[in-house]
Amino acid sequence: xxxxxxxxxxxxxxGLVGALLFSVVGVSGVxxxxxKLIFLPVGQPGPYFDVTMRPGEKRAFEVSVGDAAGDPVxxxxxxxxxYTIINGGFGGRLRGExxxxxTTWLDxxxxxxEIRAGEAVRRPFTVTVPVDAxxxxxxxxxxxxxxxxxxxxxTVSVDQFVRQAVAVVVTVPGQRLPRLTIxxxxxxxxxxxxxxxxxxxxxxxxxxxxxVAFTLFDASGATISQTRLRMDTFYARTSTFVEVPLxxxxxxxxxxxxxxxxxSDERAAADAEAIPLVVVAIAxxxxxxxxxxxxxxxxxxAGRELKDPPLGxxxxxxxxxxxGIILGAHLMRRxxxxxxxER
Numbered sequence: 085x086x087x088x089x090x091x092x093x094x095x096x097x098x099g100l101v102g103a104l105l106f107s108v109v110g111v112s113g114v115x116x117x118x119x120k121l122i123f124l125p126v127g128q129p130g131p132y133f134d135v136t137m138r139p140g141e142k143r144a145f146e147v148s149v150g151d152a153a154g155d156p157v158x159x160x161x162x163x164x165x166x167y168t169i170i171n172g173g174f175g176g177r178l179r180g181e182x183x184x185x186x187t188t189w190l191d192x193x194x195x196x197x198e199i200r201a202g203e204a205v206r207r208p209f210t211v212t213v214p215v216d217a218x219x220x221x222x223x224x225x226x227x228x229x230x231x232x233x234x235x236x237x238x239t240v241s242v243d244q245f246v247r248q249a250v251a252v253v254v255t256v257p258g259q260r261l262p263r264l265t266i267x268x269x270x271x272x273x274x275x276x277x278x279x280x281x282x283x284x285x286x287x288x289x290x291x292x293x294x295x296v297a298f299t300l301f302d303a304s305g306a307t308i309s310q311t312r313l314r315m316d317t318f319y320a321r322t323s324t325f326v327e328v329p330l331x332x333x334x335x336x337x338x339x340x341x342x343x344x345x346x347x348s349d350e351r352a353a354a355d356a357e358a359i360p361l362v363v364v365a366i367a368x369x370x371x372x373x374x375x376x377x378x379x380x381x382x383x384x385x386a387g388r389e390l391k392d393p394p395l396g397x398x399x400x401x402x403x404x405x406x407x408g409i410i411l412g413a414h415l416m417r418r419x420x421x422x423x424x425x426e427r
Contacts, residue, residue, distance in 0.1 A: 121159060121199075122150030123228040123248040126206060132251040139256060140215040146206045147226055147250060151199040158231040161207065162194035163187050166223045166251065168286070168324040171377065172293065172316030176225045176249045185321065186222040186254065189213060196231050211254060219258020220289020221320050225249045262352035263288035264318075264345045269361045271334065277379070278330040282343055282359065285323035292318045292352055294345040298328050300361075301340045302384065308339065311380035315345075332382040334363045 125133050126146035133145060151157050162179055165187050169175040179194075192209035199205060209226070226249065233243035267283030280300065286292055292315075299310040309330055318324070326343070341359040346352075 120152040121157070121228050121230070121246060121248050122148070122152055122204065123161075123226070123250055124148045124150075125250055132253065134253045134255075135211075136255045136257060137211065137213045139213050139217045142210060142212040144208060144210050145252075146208050148204050148206055149197075149199060149228055150204040151201055154201050156198050156200045158196065158198050159228055160194070160196045160231045161226065161228045163190045163192045163209075164225050164227045164249070166225050166319060166322075168317070168319045168322040170281075170325050170327050171313070172318050172324070174249075174251075174317065176227055176247070179227070179229070186224040186252075189222075189254070190224060190226075190252065192226060211252065213254065213256060217256050218289065219256050220261065221291060222254045222256065223291075223319055224252050226252065260350075261289045262292060262347065262350040264292065264294060264347070264352050264354040266343060266345065266354050266356040266359070269341050269359045271361060271363050273333065274329070277332060278334040278363070278382070280328045280330065280341070280361065281325045282328075282341065283323065284318075284326050284345065284354075286318045286320055288352065289320050290350060291320055292347040292350055294318060294347040294352065296326055297342075297344045297346075298326070298380070299342045300330075300380075301342070303338045308334075308384055309380045309382045311377070313377040328377065329379050330382045331379040332384070334382070335384055336363050336365065338362055 124147065125131065126148050128134070135143070137143060149159065149161060151159075160179065163183060164177040164179075164181065165184055167175045167177065189211050190209055191212070192207075195207070197205070227247055228249075229245045229247040233245055235243050263286065265285045265287060267285065269280060269282045272279050272281070280298075282298075294315050296313050296315060297310075298312070300308045302308050309328075311328060313326075313328075315326065326345075339361040341361055342357055343359065344353065344355040
C-alpha cells in the first residue's frame with residue numbers, strides 16, 4: 085500500500101515487496117519454506133519505483149532477481165496490473181491475465197529462469213509514458229514467483245506460489261483531481277453472518293484513503309446497524325467494494341443504506357442517502373479477499389411493527405373456534421340427556 089501522508093519522495097509502499105501465497109492446481113516436490121526469493125528495484129531509495137515522468141518520456145530501469153534459499157529454483161517474472169482489493173489495499177493480477185492501463189507502458193517481457201542459491205540477476209525494462217497521458221498517479225507492478233506450484237499436505241492440501249511484487253509508480257505532472265463515487269449494494273452470508281457490500285469507485289487521478297460511515301435501515305426507517313471504518317489505499321482509476329460484516333443474519337426483506345466516503349486530506353467525498361438493499365433467501369457464500377473490519381452490531385427489534393396476519397388465517401382460526409364451541413355444546417347436551425334417561 086502506498087502511504088501518501090509523507091513527503092512525495094518519501095512515501096512508503098508497504099506490502100508490495102513480500103511473499104504472497106495463493107492456491108493453484110499442480111504438484112511440486114519442494115516446500116514453501118524452501119522458496120526464498122529476493123526481488124528489489126535497482127537504483128531506487130525505497131522498495132519500489134517512484135518517479136515523475138512527462139507525456140512522451142521514456143526511461144530505463146532495472147530490477148534484481150535473487151534466490152536466498154539453499155537450492156536453485158526455477159522462477160517466473162512478469163508485469164501485472166495493480167487493482168484495489170475489498171476495503172482498500174494492494175492487489176496484483178495473476179500470471180496470464182491480459183495487461184491494461186499503465187502495465188502497457190512497460191517493456192518487461194515475461195521470462196522463466198533458474199536462479200542459483202546466492203545469485204542475483206538484473207533484468208532491465210523500460211517505461212514509456214504515452215504522449216496523451218493525463219496528469220496524475222499511475223501504478224503497475226513487476227511480479228516474481230516460483231515457476232512450478234508447491235504442493236503442501238496437511239489438514240487442507242493446497243498448491244502454492246510464493247510471490248513477490250515490486251510496484252512501479254509514475255506521476256505525470258499536472259492538476260490533482262480526487263474523486264469518489266458510490267454504487268449499488270448487495271448481500272451475502274458468510275459463516276452464518278450477513279455481509280453487506282457496496283460498490284465504490286475512485287475515478288480520480290490520485291490514490292485516497294477515505295473514511296467510511298455506514299448506516300443500515302429497515303423498511304420502517306428504523307436503524308438496524310451502523311459503523312465507521314477507514315479504507316486502506318484506494319488506487320486512482322480503480323473500483324472495489326466496501327464490505328461490512330454484520331454480527332447476525334439479516335431477516336429477508338427490504339432495507340436501505342446511508343453511506344459516505346470522505347478523504348479530508350485530499351478533499352474528496354461522496355454521499356449516498358438511500359441505497360436499496362433486498363435480502364432474499366439465505367444462502368452461504370465464501371469469503372472474498374480484502375480487509376475485514378469489525379463486526380457491526382445488528383438490532384432487528386427496534387422500530388419493527390408487527391404485521392397483521394393474513395385474512396385467510398384469521399377466518400380459519402375463527403371457524404375452528406366456532407366449531408369447537410358447537411361441538412362442546414353438543415357433547416354437553418348429550419351427556420345431560422343420557423343422565424336424565426338413567427334416572
